[in-house]
Amino acid sequence: MSAVHPIQIRFERFDGRTGLAPAIPPTVIAPADKPAIIARIRKLLKERDAVLVAHYYVHPDIQDLAESTGGVVSDSLEMARFGHEHPGKTVVVAGVRFMGETAKILNPEKRVLMPELEAECSLDLATPIDEFSKFCDQHPDRVVVVYANTSAAVKARADWMVTSSIAEKIVAHLHAQGKKILFAPDKHLGDYIQRQTGADMLMWNASCVVHDEFKAQQLEEMKLSHPKAKVLVHPESPPSVIAMADFVGSTTGIIMAAERMKAPEYIVATDGGILHQMRKKLPGVNFIEAPTAGKGATCQSCAHCPWMAMNGLGNLLEVLERGHNEVRVDPEIGRKAKVCIERMLDFAKTNLPTFKGSGDA
Numbered sequence: 227m228s229a230v231h232p233i234q235i236r237f238e239r240f241d242g243r244t245g246l247a248p249a250i251p252p253t254v255i256a257p258a259d260k261p262a263i264i265a266r267i268r269k270l271l272k273e274r275d276a277v278l279v280a281h282y283y284v285h286p287d288i289q290d291l292a293e294s295t296g297g298v299v300s301d302s303l304e305m306a307r308f309g310h311e312h313p314g315k316t317v318v319v320a321g322v323r324f325m326g327e328t329a330k331i332l333n334p335e336k337r338v339l340m341p342e343l344e345a346e347c348s349l350d351l352a353t354p355i356d357e358f359s360k361f362c363d364q365h366p367d368r369v370v371v372v373y374a375n376t377s378a379a380v381k382a383r384a385d386w387m388v389t390s391s392i393a394e395k396i397v398a399h400l401h402a403q404g405k406k407i408l409f410a411p412d413k414h415l416g417d418y419i420q421r422q423t424g425a426d427m428l429m430w431n432a433s434c435v436v437h438d439e440f441k442a443q444q445l446e447e448m449k450l451s452h453p454k455a456k457v458l459v460h461p462e463s464p465p466s467v468i469a470m471a472d473f474v475g476s477t478t479g480i481i482m483a484a485e486r487m488k489a490p491e492y493i494v495a496t497d498g499g500i501l502h503q504m505r506k507k508l509p510g511v512n513f514i515e516a517p518t519a520g521k522g523a524t525c526q527s528c529a530h531c532p533w534m535a536m537n538g539l540g541n542l543l544e545v546l547e548r549g550h551n552e553v554r555v556d557p558e559i560g561r562k563a564k565v566c567i568e569r570m571l572d573f574a575k576t577n578l579p580t581f582k583g584s585g586d587a
């Protein structure tokens with residue numbers, strides 16, 4: 227293995243200024259060393275009575291390990307739910323910090339470990355609890371609706387948590403009751419829902435460093451050279467990109483849309499990690515990452531989340547060997563945060579019987 231250095235990622239703060247946060251790429255593992263490391267991880271998962279749950283955006287090696295060891299590859303809520311239903315005493319979350327927290331909130335009795343506790347999310351970073359709480363206090367007439375990509379403390383301050391697959395329905399439901407909404411943190415997702423529902427929504431200001439970089443003009447050019455391709459877009463993308471979509475939806479929604487639409491090729495505007503699952507499900511179909519203006523241009527992520535990329539085979543093995551990197555959530559904050567998650571799940575049970583919780587970035 228060889229050491230790698232942190233990179234500094236720029237993200238948009240709630241006040242419009244630019245923030246910086248480090249992302250540390252995982253140590254590089256030589257292909258010849260991989261089989262032994264994978265075998266050791268498999269053995270330790272059994273010995274530790276642990277299950278590996280991975281997000282669609284992590285490296286394909288980890289996705290394959292999760293699936294082949296009885297774990298799951300999914301979005302954050304489904305990861306947490308799967309971990310809850312699995313009999314294992316330990317849940318290992320390969321994703322970013324808010325996903326580990328969500329897993330702990332829904333599974334307070336279990337041990338939740340992460341290969342990397344410092345794996346951030348620009349939406350979470352741009353929503354510090356003190357400022358967000360003040361903003362909520364300034365608008366007591368509004369129902370506070372937050373996206374899954376937030377800290378446990380922000381969820382504890384909210385009335386509802388939503389994922390991207392159910393956000394529109396919950397906002398429409400609140401709008402029909404005459405409620406005004408304060409929505410956080412993703413401004414593009416909020417704009418999209420506002421346009422779909424016509425609800426009175428006051429937005430927090432934040433964006434995802436991956437989705438914000440998709441470019442409409444380059445997408446137009448890509449479509450010209452792939453005339454049969456359908457365009458699948460996550461709603462954290464800018465409005466100009468969403469406007470060109472054949473389907474707009476959550477990560478799981480995007481995979482299901484590709485299965486349904488039966489096109490020979492797809493241009494996909496979300497983190498490129500998802501293409502691994504799409505190619506496995508639909509072999510022979512051509513999947514293309516939507517353009518972020520090219521690797522030599524302005525993009526920081528180039529359609530790959532730098533914090534998701536912090537999950538590697540090396541730190542996954544280490545966390546299983548040492549049992550460190552345990553996710554801890556203050557029990558009182560966890561209890562309050564669980565209320566707004568369960569409100570969404572109860573709504574889904576009544577209004578969307580097929581809802582599986584899918585939909586974060």
Ligand code: SF4
Nearest residue numbers: 347348434436531587
């Ligand atoms: S892809 Fe975007 S929304 Fe998802 S974890 Fe990374 S920064 Fe956050």
